[in-house]
């Protein structure tokens with residue numbers, strides 16, 4: 001267990017109070033109130049702080065981003081209100097290049113016992129972990145457990161892999177025999193090789209006890225050494241699911257596993273049997289459909305299916321961009337579309353994960369164009385979407401502060417028009433209602449009448465514009481749609497403490513939070529001291545940051 005020498009005074013206070021368990025053992029309940037910023041280490045920030053160093057995304061070569069650079073840009077991330085960061089896989093990757101590039105992304109593992117020296121040193125990674133924890137932020141590591149990587153550069157992947165180069169899996173017995181991938185056949189997808197004939201990804205024999213124990217031990221060691229709070233399991237769909245279950249049992253941390261499938265039933269199967277958190281791909285596909293493809297019916301249907309079928313939709317990870325998928329602006333560059341997508345992503349169920357560059361409205365399409373160097377945006381904190389994310393994190397934290405049941409409640413669709421959607425989340429009386437549109441910013445003004453679950457006469461505020469509305473005596477809310485802008489409603493009488501629309505949150509003391517939290521969380525899942533303290537920590541941290 002490493003020490004946290006730079007722990008902030010408030011965090012220290014909580015630690016002394018004995019309320020916080022080890023952050024490195026953070027579990028699902030500790031993660032639910034958080035929101036994650038996903039970096040791609042090579043493309044996020046350089047040690048030299050350059051904002052002009054060129055990066056040719058198409059060439060796919062290392063562009064010079066480092067852990068040190070990430071440390072130097074945590075203000076930028078925290079300024080949006082994020083309280084967790086996920087970085088690229090940390091281990092040594094294969095060197096060398098094929099026609100589409102090098103291992104800058106970190107997904108071509110060579111040696112599990114070494115770090116990727118392009119990203120920095122052991123001390124740099126320790127310092128990044130410390131820097132995050134001293135801000136009350138969680139540290140998530142992207143992780144490859146499905147395969148290693150070998151550059152064949154066109155020669156036969158069935159015969160030309162030299163397994164002795166891998167550590168610790170240094171002979172062919174640790175791997176499934178080579179076989180050709182069929183992405184739509186689950187059994188083959190788990191047993192055969194991802195990658196291609198330039199860079200083959202030898203598939204670990206994860207049904208074998210030796211392979212299992214080595215991977216579990218490696219992960220536990222890495223978590224302990226670097227005080228890691230959570231993992232993303234890359235290509236979890238391609239891992240033998242029995243092993244996935246063993247891995248989540250044997251490795252003491254929160255983890256979310258990438259199963260790139262659109263069917264709710266597949267998520268249900270995985271969550272029930274193998275891993276309790278997954279990036280929410282079914283909802284992702286319908287976000288794309290609803291906001292970039294003009295089709296409103298599927299998203300509310302999937303939201304409803306999720307609520308009914310999924311054991312814990314709030315344990316899943318909500319996202320609308322990542323390093324594998326075309327950016328929203330590559331489908332549609334309209335700013336209103338980008339805003340609606342972000343509002344839904346951040347305020348829907350689960351733990352939001354925003355991929356670096358979404359806040360700067362980057363528009364790279366598929367891999368590798370969606371892996372732009374963020375420094376070229378100059379880390380613009382005045383960018384419209386940057387400021388929007390900060391507001392969304394505030395209202396989300398505030399709703400959770402008023403009752404942690406907010407992070408347990410599942411979103412309901414309440415309205416579907418030809419180009420509008422509305423959803424509600426949270427308990428009666430202090431729910432967050434989002435009204436979304438897929439109209440472009442050139443569209444005009446019109447009104448829709450929503451039946452909302454607030455009581456008649458309730459005053460609500462659109463926290464994005466700070467405009468006031470009143471629910472009429474029929475329980476209807478007349479919403480002015482204009483220029484495709486999203487609306488996020490919250491009862492005006494509960495705005496105090498939100499830090500939004502001129503409402504202060506600077507007068508909330510730790511003592512008040514404790515009292516408040518304890519009294520409102522009775523009967524909810526946050527009955528243990530640990531869960532309570534974690535939410536407190538998140539709230540206290542965000543207040544603390546305001547003073548910086």
Ligand SMILES: *[C@@H]1O[C@H](CO)[C@@H](O)[C@H](O)[C@H]1NC(C)=O
Nearest residue numbers: 095096097098099151152153
């Ligand atoms: C792969 O082949 C290309 C030419 O086709 C060459 O430029 C490159 O250096 C080769 N890479 C390795 C690792 O041998």
Ligand SMILES: *[C@@H]1O[C@H](CO)[C@@H](O)[C@H](O)[C@H]1NC(C)=O
Nearest residue numbers: 181182183184185186187188
């Ligand atoms: C891949 O798997 C699917 C589903 O089992 C099957 O229908 C299809 O024929 C397979 N494709 C090839 C090229 O074998």
Ligand SMILES: *[C@@H]1O[C@H](CO)[C@@H](O)[C@H](O)[C@H]1NC(C)=O
Nearest residue numbers: 285288289290292293294295
């Ligand atoms: C967008 O809509 C078109 C036409 O309805 C459909 O063919 C396509 O699959 C949709 N795209 C996505 C990403 O859903």
Ligand SMILES: *[C@@H]1O[C@H](CO)[C@@H](O)[C@H](O)[C@H]1NC(C)=O
Nearest residue numbers: 459461465466467468469492
């Ligand atoms: C909305 O209502 C609040 C509370 O009554 C008030 O302080 C604020 O000035 C109002 N905002 C606008 C834009 O009228």
Ligand SMILES: *[C@@H]1O[C@H](CO)[C@@H](O)[C@H](O)[C@H]1NC(C)=O
Nearest residue numbers: 496497504505506507508512
């Ligand atoms: C914060 O201060 C304002 C104005 O001084 C006050 O009205 C409000 O009740 C305070 N908030 C809390 C949570 O005590």
